Amino acid sequence: MTLLASIAIIVVAAVAVAVSVALVPSKPSARRHRPPNPEPARPDQLVRLERLLVMARVSALQVHAYLRPILVEIASQRLAARGQTLDRMPDATGRRILGDDLWEIVRPGRPFPEDRHGPGVAAPDLGAMLEVLERL
Amino acid sequence: MNGALSPRLRGLLALGGGGLVAALATGHPELAVLATPFLVFVGVSLALAREPQLTACIDLDRTRLLEGERAAAMVTLVNEEAHAAEVELGLAHSRYLTLEPARPIVLQLARLATVTVEVSVCPERWGAHSVGPLIVHARDSMAALTWNRRLGERVAVRVFPREQRLRELVAPLRMQPFLGAHVGRSRSEGIEFADTRPFQAGDVARQVNWRASARRGSLHVTERHPEQASDVVLLLDTFAEAREGARGTLDAAVRATATLARAHLARRDRVGLVDFGGTLHWLEPAFGTTQLYRIIDALLSSEIAFSYAWRATESIPRRVLPPGALILAVTPLLDERSIRLVTDLRMRGCDLTVVEVSPLAHTTPGPAPADPLAFRLWRLQRDALRARLQGLGIGVAVWGDDETLGPALEGVNAFRRSARHALRA
Amino acid sequence: MLGAIVAGDAGRSVALAWTGAGLATLLLACGLAASSPAPVHCGVAVLGAILLLRHSDRLLLAPLYGGGLLLVAELGVRSIELRGVGLIDPGSIGTRLGVLVAVAAVGVCAGACAALAVTGAPSRSLLVTAAGAIAAVAVCAAIALAARRS
Numbered sequence: 001m002t003l004l005a006s007i008a009i010i011v012v013a014a015v016a017v018a019v020s021v022a023l024v025p026s027k028p029s030a031r032r033h034r035p036p037n038p039e040p041a042r043p044d045q046l047v048r049l050e051r052l053l054v055m056a057r058v059s060a061l062q063v064h065a066y067l068r069p070i071l072v073e074i075a076s077q078r079l080a081a082r083g084q085t086l087d088r089m090p091d092a093t094g095r096r097i098l099g100d101d102l103w104e105i106v107r108p109g110r111p112f113p114e115d116r117h118g119p120g121v122a123a124p125d126l127g128a129m130l131e132v133l134e135r136l
Numbered sequence: 137m138n139g140a141l142s143p144r145l146r147g148l149l150a151l152g153g154g155g156l157v158a159a160l161a162t163g164h165p166e167l168a169v170l171a172t173p174f175l176v177f178v179g180v181s182l183a184l185a186r187e188p189q190l191t192a193c194i195d196l197d198r199t200r201l202l203e204g205e206r207a208a209a210m211v212t213l214v215n216e217e218a219h220a221a222e223v224e225l226g227l228a229h230s231r232y233l234t235l236e237p238a239r240p241i242v243l244q245l246a247r248l249a250t251v252t253v254e255v256s257v258c259p260e261r262w263g264a265h266s267v268g269p270l271i272v273h274a275r276d277s278m279a280a281l282t283w284n285r286r287l288g289e290r291v292a293v294r295v296f297p298r299e300q301r302l303r304e305l306v307a308p309l310r311m312q313p314f315l316g317a318h319v320g321r322s323r324s325e326g327i328e329f330a331d332t333r334p335f336q337a338g339d340v341a342r343q344v345n346w347r348a349s350a351r352r353g354s355l356h357v358t359e360r361h362p363e364q365a366s367d368v369v370l371l372l373d374t375f376a377e378a379r380e381g382a383r384g385t386l387d388a389a390v391r392a393t394a395t396l397a398r399a400h401l402a403r404r405d406r407v408g409l410v411d412f413g414g415t416l417h418w419l420e421p422a423f424g425t426t427q428l429y430r431i432i433d434a435l436l437s438s439e440i441a442f443s444y445a446w447r448a449t450e451s452i453p454r455r456v457l458p459p460g461a462l463i464l465a466v467t468p469l470l471d472e473r474s475i476r477l478v479t480d481l482r483m484r485g486c487d488l489t490v491v492e493v494s495p496l497a498h499t500t501p502g503p504a505p506a507d508p509l510a511f512r513l514w515r516l517q518r519d520a521l522r523a524r525l526q527g528l529g530i531g532v533a534v535w536g537d538d539e540t541l542g543p544a545l546e547g548v549n550a551f552r553r554s555a556r557h558a559l560r561a
Numbered sequence: 562m563l564g565a566i567v568a569g570d571a572g573r574s575v576a577l578a579w580t581g582a583g584l585a586t587l588l589l590a591c592g593l594a595a596s597s598p599a600p601v602h603c604g605v606a607v608l609g610a611i612l613l614l615r616h617s618d619r620l621l622l623a624p625l626y627g628g629g630l631l632l633v634a635e636l637g638v639r640s641i642e643l644r645g646v647g648l649i650d651p652g653s654i655g656t657r658l659g660v661l662v663a664v665a666a667v668g669v670c671a672g673a674c675a676a677l678a679v680t681g682a683p684s685r686s687l688l689v690t691a692a693g694a695i696a697a698v699a700v701c702a703a704i705a706l707a708a709r710r711s
Contacts, residue, residue, distance in 0.1 A: 013694035156697035173668025
């Protein structure tokens with residue numbers, strides 16, 4: 001009995017001491033931190049193009065509706081610098097200068113794709129088209 | 137007392153209390169004796185803690201700097217109490233200022249003592265910055281409690297953009313009937329020789345060219361080109377920027393605008409400013425050093441303000457765009473509204489040149505596999521845009537921040553010379 | 562050093578004493594590395610516990626040993642506080658150290674008085690245990706209340 005009572009007293013004392021310690025408020029003092037660097041700002045134009053290329057890989061509709069106008073504008077400007085116009089370019093000349101893949105997309109009068117959900121343009125093919133445009 | 141308790145006091149009290157309980161549980165009184173110094177320490181710390189009374193002031197030796205220059209901030213701290221205190225000092229500052237030492241300073245302030253600390257202030261870029269107030273964490277001598285204070289006043293620091301020297305500026309197509317530094321095309325009073333012609337009624341005697349008169353046997357007078365000024369309006373695009381880290385296109389654009397303003401005002405042109413972006417600000421064209429300070433002050437508060445508002449030429453008051461003014465649009469050509477504005481101004485017949493602040497140096501391709509292709513496509517798209525603007529008769533000077541502006545402006549002048557007839561039409 | 566004091570008279574528990582000292586050192590190092598006072602205090606608790614492994618003169622050494630533990634705890638936490646600081650006035654280090662040593666000395670004296678009181682105390686009984694428990698709770702509660710009022 002005495003032992004049990006001693007144990008009980010010690011346990012109660014331990015709990016009371018623990019509660020006392022927990023009651024002590026503790027707040028570390030805040031130290032001034034250097035203001036963080038500003039968030040990098042990426043141009044919206046580039047972000048939109050990155051999203052477009054992701055979609056254009058898998059959707060013929062995205063290629064025709066969004067990627068094609070951009071490629072047409074670039075090709076027209078670069079051909080105009082050489083004194084050529086894209087609108088009146090014969091098919092054979094277009095294929096020779098721009099390559100089959102690029103000409104197939106930018107040629108005047110390209111029809112709307114019958115299968116809107118058909119495959120788009122693969123990344124390697126697009127890379128080759130950009131190389132052609134960069135060389136012009 | 138209303139300071140914040142140090143977190144270690146709880147730990148010390150736990151050690152002391154734990155020692156006492158362990159002594160009871162194990163029957164070893166040595167543990168209670170071990171715990172006694174901890175309990176005494178905590179009790180004495182709390183009993184002796186006194187709130188310090190501190191005052192501070194911040195003085196800067198210079199409040200106007202150029203980019204890259206340094207200022208010295210003298211921080212004076214006074215302990216008005218009869219108790220010593222330990223203080224940890226930090227100086228609040230705006231984002232683009234670097235302090236040395238950058239980390240907090242720990243000092244012991246004796247009773248009724250005054251301490252002065254020097255902190256070096258170095259701006260990373262132009263702008264209206266501030267230093268202060270002082271952030272003080274004051275502790276009593278046993279560091280039981282900490283009092284947090286903000287002392288002193290905020291001190292404004294104006295950092296002016298680093299400017300370049302320009303030998304050649306964009307030559308305006310039309311002059312204004314004010315005295316200036318440009319040689320006009322008309323014939324009037326001036327210094328530059330234009331031509332000789334026969335004497336007419338109304339000509340003054342000092343205009344007579346005696347040598348030509350002697351050679352031709354009749355009176356001839358000298359005609360000269362007048363020195364005229366032009367109106368220049370600087371259009372700063374603050375719709376969007378490309379930024380990586382502490383540098384972005386807006387920083388370069390402001391430096392270019394300040395450089396162009398100073399150079400044109402030095403040639404006695406009338407210069408105005410339009411900050412065209414989410415918020416629209418303008419300064420009507422005027423001459424002189426006062427106008428330069430107004431323009432620089434306006435530039436210091438330039439920032440990108442995100443906005444969906446559609447801004448067009450109609451948003452700009454007519455008096456800010458005088459007829460015949462040369463408009464220099466400093467823009468990264470990232471926002472459709474800016475591109476539409478320059479096109480619209482050109483279609484209205486304005487004499488317009490674009491200084492394109494290249495965003496390529498502040499942009500990197502994304503991490504996805506297709507992102508390098510998007511980056512190449514973007515570069516091609518920008519080339520096409522530039523060609524389209526040049527097709528409209530808008531000279532485009534492509535400029536990167538690490539280059540000098542002079543060569544880009546020389547290229548534009550060559551374009552304007554070759555397209556002069558189309559531009560005048 | 563405190564571990565050596567214990568291990569010097571630990572008899573068959575020398576290995577345990579050195580293990581405890583090593584563990585305490587490790588905890589102190591972790592606390593300094595993580596900039597947290599909790600592992601430092603745990604290390605001090607371990608150092609305090611291994612005093613029981615010493616065979617003789619435990620009560621005699623306990624006040625000084627307790628003072629030493631207090632210095633270890635406070636110096637460890639002080640190192641953590643001064644981390645990340647750019648400039649330190651040498652006066653602040655000296656003053657704080659002086660105050661710490663002075664108060665630790667007062668604590669050692671109080672510990673010595675407690676040791677004397679324990680030496681003359683009656684043998685363990687329920688009454689003594691209860692009195693000790695009440696005293697422990699009273700001291701801790703008083704300090705906690707004083708802390709909350711501040």
